Amino acid sequence: MIDRVITSGTFSLDGGTWEVDNNVWLIGDAREVVVVDAAHDAEAIAERAGGRRVKAIVCTHAHNDHINAAARLAELTxxxxxxxxxxxxxxxxxxxxxVAYTPLADGERIPVGGVALEVLHTPGHSPGAVCLHAADQGVLFSGDTLFKGGPGATGRSYSSFETIIESIAERLLSLPPETVVHTGHGDSTSIGAEASHLGDWLARGH
Structure with missing residues (x-):
């Protein structure tokens, strides 16, 4: 069972602020869920969880628009x-x-509702960016590492185009091409669809 809440707010870094809509993903079953990227509105996320136990609030990275509701959601749940x-x-x-968090480790598996979410460390958009791979379900939660049409932005502090391309090429494009990619913003895509763009990304980056 995969639920999505779209929340709206701002992203701020390097002295700039932008309006953004974020995808907040809830993965689990009728009893328990993991929340991926608690953005902007903790109450709306808690409402979507309903009476289910929230096992963890997983942050794909620590840009403010992906974590700014995490502390409040932790209080609520x-x-x-x-x-x-x-x-x-x-x-x-x-x-x-x-505010404390529990560190994620590359290769760690987070079980929830009969699903195993494997943590893939995919730096580039930020140093600690991760994706979550539910292999049995054929689904990847990519945060801001991979979008429909290309990699996440790397033009701001603590980011690297070369690193994100390496992460995508080595950690994500090796997944089955039919893997559905649920992103941090915007529409979902697939590994196969994005693999076909790799040459274009490399050309644009140099």
């Missing part, structure tokens, strides 16, 4: 916040050292 520690500097821009 009692769920732990999970984040790759390589994004500590971005986390502290939002929460300082006062």
């Amino acid at each position: 009692g769920a732990p916040i999970r984040l790759h520690p390589a994004d500590q500097v971005l986390w502290e821009q939002v929460y300082g050292p006062e």
